[in-house]
Amino acid sequence: MQAFFGRIARQVQQVLAQRPRGRHAQHGQHVQHGMTLIEIMVVIVIIGVLGSALAYGVFGALGEAKEDVCKSQVANVGQIIEAWEAKKGEYPSSLQELTEGKNAKLKADNIKDPWKKELMYQASGDSFSLCSGGADKRTGTEDDICYGGKGK
Numbered sequence: 275m276q277a278f279f280g281r282i283a284r285q286v287q288q289v290l291a292q293r294p295r296g297r298h299a300q301h302g303q304h305v306q307h308g309m310t311l312i313e314i315m316v317v318i319v320i321i322g323v324l325g326s327a328l329a330y331g332v333f334g335a336l337g338e339a340k341e342d343v344c345k346s347q348v349a350n351v352g353q354i355i356e357a358w359e360a361k362k363g364e365y366p367s368s369l370q371e372l373t374e375g376k377n378a379k380l381k382a383d384n385i386k387d388p389w390k391k392e393l394m395y396q397a398s399g400d401s402f403s404l405c406s407g408g409a410d411k412r413t414g415t416e417d418d419i420c421y422g423g424k425g426k
Contacts, residue, residue: 337409340388344406344419347384351393352404352421354379365397387419 309317354372358379359365366372369385369392385393387406394405394413401422408417 341409341417341419344387344389344408347387348393348404348406348419348421351380351384352402355395355397355402355404359402365402367397369393369395 351369351372355365358372369380370382372379373382373385387393387408389407389409389411391407391411394403394407396403403420403422405413405418405420407413408415408419410417
């Protein structure tokens with residue numbers, strides 16, 4: 275009985291030794307086609323990490339660009355308010371006063387910051403303040419962007 279199983283084992287080994295190991299494999303060469311699931315998953319993770327880093331950089335730069343635009347816009351509107359005061363002897367009562375009439379100094383869109391919130395304007399006596407709430411859209415916080423005229 276042992277001889278019988280020994281003969282069968284040798285025949286199985288011979289058949290397995292002659293069998294090609296990959297597609298179109300000849301003479302003991304191993305040809306591998308495609309990628310394993312783990313290799314594909316590793317590539318997807320790497321692409322995800324790189325994409326996240328890129329998105330973080332792009333959105334960070336976009337935030338900085340909006341802040342720079344807002345600083346410039348607040349300064350420009352502040353200078354227009356100062357010119358108004360120099361010409362008329364008083365500050366406008368509101369920003370809308372600068373956007374109305376045939377002698378309007380600003381378009382209505384120019385009194386909104388890049389985050390689509392209206393600039394905050396206050397005039398009192400010989401000074402004024404003009405602020406944007408910044409990226410968090412709330413005034414009185416650290417990211418506010420302000421311009422003050424004369425006394426401020």
